Amino acid sequence: MGLVLRPRMQARSQTNANAFPLASLTVCVLTYMSIHCRSLEGGAYMAKKTIAEIFDLTGKGAIVTGGAMGIGRAIVMRLTEAGAGVMIVDIDMDAASKVVQRVKEKGGKAEAIRADIRSLADAKKVVEATVQAFGSLDILVNNAGIYPISKALDTTEELWDRVLDINLKGTFFFSQAAAREMVRAKHGGRIINLASIDAVHPMGDVAHYNASKGGVMSLTKALALEWAPYGIIVNAIAPGSIWTSGSEKLRMEQEAAGKDPKEMLKKFETRWPLGRPGEPDDIAKVALFYASDAVNYVTGTTLVVDGGYLLS
Ligand SMILES: NC(=O)c1ccc[n+]([C@@H]2O[C@H](COP(=O)([O-])OP(=O)(O)OC[C@H]3O[C@@H](n4cnc5c(N)ncnc54)[C@H](O)[C@@H]3O)[C@@H](O)[C@H]2O)c1
Numbered sequence: 592m593g594l595v596l597r598p599r600m601q602a603r604s605q606t607n608a609n610a611f612p613l614a615s616l617t618v619c620v621l622t623y624m625s626i627h628c629r630s631l632e633g634g635a636y637m638a639k640k641t642i643a644e645i646f647d648l649t650g651k652g653a654i655v656t657g658g659a660m661g662i663g664r665a666i667v668m669r670l671t672e673a674g675a676g677v678m679i680v681d682i683d684m685d686a687a688s689k690v691v692q693r694v695k696e697k698g699g700k701a702e703a704i705r706a707d708i709r710s711l712a713d714a715k716k717v718v719e720a721t722v723q724a725f726g727s728l729d730i731l732v733n734n735a736g737i738y739p740i741s742k743a744l745d746t747t748e749e750l751w752d753r754v755l756d757i758n759l760k761g762t763f764f765f766s767q768a769a770a771r772e773m774v775r776a777k778h779g780g781r782i783i784n785l786a787s788i789d790a791v792h793p794m795g796d797v798a799h800y801n802a803s804k805g806g807v808m809s810l811t812k813a814l815a816l817e818w819a820p821y822g823i824i825v826n827a828i829a830p831g832s833i834w835t836s837g838s839e840k841l842r843m844e845q846e847a848a849g850k851d852p853k854e855m856l857k858k859f860e861t862r863w864p865l866g867r868p869g870e871p872d873d874i875a876k877v878a879l880f881y882a883s884d885a886v887n888y889v890t891g892t893t894l895v896v897d898g899g900y901l902l903s
Contacts, residue, residue, distance in 0.1 A: 596698070599792045613694070614787075619667050619864070629780060633813070635641055639644050640884060644884075645694060645881045645883055645884045645885050646673055646879065646884075646885070647673060647674055648670060648673040648674045648675035648729075648730070648871075648882060648883070649673075649674030649675075650674070650726070650727075650852055651674070651675040651676070651725075651727070651729040651730060651882075652675065652676050652678070652721050652722065652724070652725030652727045652728045652729055653670050653675045653676065653677045653678070653721075653725075653729065653730035653732065653882070654677070654678045654680060654717060654718070654721050654728065654730070654731045654732065654765070654769065655667050655670065655677055655678070655679055655680065655732045655734055655736050656680040656681070656708050656732065656733055656735035656761070656765060657680070657681055657708075657734045657735025658677065658679035658680060658681060658682035658687065658690060658703075658732075658734065659679060659683045659684075659687040659689075659690055659703070659735065660683070660686055660836045660837070661688035661739070661833070661835030661838075662682075662734055662785065662830065662833060662835055662836065662871045662874045662875065663732070663734040663833075664690050664871065665684075665736065665870075665871030665874065665875035666732055666734060666806060666871075666874070666875045666878045666879075667679055667690055667694065667701060668690075668693070668694065668697075668733075668872075669872070669874065669875040669878065669879045670730065670878070670879060670882060671694045671697070671699030671700060671701055672697070672729060672878055673701060673882075673883070674699075675700075675725075675729075675730060676700035676701070676702075676724060676725030676726075677694070677699075677700070677701045677702075678701075678702055678703075678704055678717060678720060678721040678724060678725070679691065679701060679702070679703040680703075680704055680706045680708065680717050680735070681703065681705070681706075681888065682705065682707055684703065684705050686702035687705075687875030688703055690703070691703050700725065702720075702724050704716075704717055704720050708733075708735050708757060708761030708762075708764075708765055709756045709760060709761050711764050711768075714764045714767070714768035714769075714775055715768050716766070716767045716828065717768070718768045718769055718771075718772050719885070722772060727776060727778065728769055728772045728773065728776070728780065729773075729778065729780045729781065730781045730782075730783070730823065730882045731765060731766065731769040731780070731781070731782045731783070732739070732783045732785075732878055732882075733761070733762040733765055733766065733782070733783070733784045733785060733807075734785045735760045735761065736757060736785055736803075736804075737753070737754060737757050737758065737800075737837070738754075738787075738789075738797055738800045738837065738841060738844050739754065739797075739800075739844070740796050740797060740798050740841065740844050740845070741796065741797070741799065742800040742823060743796075743799075745901075746798065746799055749840060750799060751799050753798055754799045754803055755802070755803050755806075758800070758803035758804065758806075758807065759803045759806040759807060759810070761849070762784055762807055762810060762867065763810060766782050766784075766814055766825070768811075769782060770782070770814070770818055770821070770823055772821075773821065774818075774822050775805075776805075776819045778822070778902075779821060779822025779823050779824070780822070780823050780824070781823075781824050781825075781826075781881060781882050782812050782814065782823060782824070782825040782826075783825075783826055783827070783828065783881045783882060784806045784807050784810070784825070784826070784827040784828070785807070785827070785828055785830070785874075786804045786808045786811070786827040786828065786829040786893055787800070787801075787804040787829055787830060788829050788830065788831050788895060788897050788900060788901055789801050789804055790804035790805040790807070790808050790829065791805075791808075791901070804829075807827060808827055808893050809831070811825055811826065811827040811892075812891040815890040816891060819890060824881075824887065824889070824890045824896070825883045825884065825890055825891060826889060826890060826891070826892050826893070827892070827893040827894070828874055828877050828881070828893070828894050828896055829893050829895045829896065829897070830869060830873075830874050830896050831863075831868075831869055831886070831896065831897025831898055831900040831901070832859055832863075832868045832869060832897070832899065833868065833869040833871060833873065833874060834868050834870060834871075834872065835871055836868070842855070861903070862900050862903040863898045863899065863900060863903070864899030864902060864903055865898035865899050866898075867898065868898070869896065869897070869898055873896060873898075874896055877894055877896050881894075
């Protein structure tokens with residue numbers, strides 16, 4: 592008998608214990624709204640934008656690192672299509688100029704600047720150039736990254752430093768330079784970092800890369816918390832396998848190491864529930880989402896974009 596009653600009593604006392612915080616939270620929210628908003632229907636927090644307005648980035652200035660190729664190039668195309676002026680940051684100026692030309696042909700605004708994301712001086716220079724070119728800096732996409740294959744037992748200090756410097760240090764100091772400008776201009780902003788599913792599910796032979804992308808995910812949360820008071824929203828995207836020039840290079844490296852790329856592909860194919868590898872535009876559309884007003888109450892998150900790979 593006692594055995595039957597005790598759980599019920601516990602359940603009731605838990606319900607009562609939960610009821611008070613929930614009621615107080617509701618009162619707090621309603622009090623906040625009555626102070627800060629004119630009315631539930633017409634108040635500022637209810638002001639509704641149309642779908643087109645939510646995704647309209649006209650008048651915004653953006654930086655996309657590694658925007659000359661792959662995922663970065665696709666992000667440049669989507670942000671400029673939405674109306675933003677984009678500064679493409681890359682070490683490959685030939686490829687970057689071609690992207691600028693493509694954007695202009697489509698009626699968008701883009702410029703390219705040569706910069707190595709490892710350099711703090713370059714980060715400052717890029718921010719200044721962006722404000723000068725587009726009037727403000729509102730969006731930063733930390734996309735540039737490298738993923739050279741190396742077994743942990745063979746990884747040299749030079750390779751470790753190169754990968755961590757580009758993928759993690761570059762992300763931090765470009766974020767810092769951008770955030771300083773956003774704080775100075777008092778208009779907030781968006782920072783979008785490229786992580787990887789490899790950070791949570793290592794695929795082998797890239798421990799240095801896994802560590803760098805784990806760092807990017809952790810940094811995303813830390814900066815989101817620290818810069819929320821300035822209206823700077825920080826989120827990350829964790830792509831799965833996306834077909835880009837970088838991943839093609841990886842395939843060639845595997846081939847050179849005597850591995851059959853077709854075997855490797857077969858291994859992956861069985862793990863794509865959506866039946867295909869990702870395209871750069873699959874990531875670019877999510878970057879646009881994070882850059883838009885669709886997510887002005889979301890910060891510190893990492894969105895996995897892997898066609899279901901991690902589920903399989
Ligand atoms: N492709 C994938 O399958 C995949 C999966 C998960 C995560 N990612 C991440 O997405 C991002 C883009 O990957 P991608 O496959 O499009 O790469 P990519 O190699 O195709 O393009 C990377 C771009 O970054 C530039 N770049 C490299 N080092 C730079 C530096 N020091 N300074 C400035 N620019 C530099 C390159 O010139 C190039 O234009 C990376 O951060 C990568 O780790 C990619």
